[in-house]
Amino acid sequence: MDVELTEARWRKSSYSGSGGTCVEVADGFAGVMPVRDSKDPSGPSLVFSADAWQSFVAAVRTGEFDAR
Numbered sequence: 601m602d603v604e605l606t607e608a609r610w611r612k613s614s615y616s617g618s619g620g621t622c623v624e625v626a627d628g629f630a631g632v633m634p635v636r637d638s639k640d641p642s643g644p645s646l647v648f649s650a651d652a653w654q655s656f657v658a659a660v661r662t663g664e665f666d667a668r
């Protein structure tokens with residue numbers, strides 16, 4: 601999926617700490633959610649469908665990926 605991201609406005613999660621291990625997302629793209637590594641802003645970005653991103657966020661919120 602090709603999405604033009606040169607004008608993207610990236611933001612970090614409010615849950616991101618100061619350790620530098622954060623992802624950034626860019627809102628405002630219809631039907632998709634661009635994601636990148638905050639430590640490498642000029643590196644590659646991943647683009648997920650909006651549905652897949654919402655499912656991922658919901659799973660994180662419910663602790664599905666927590667260490668057991």
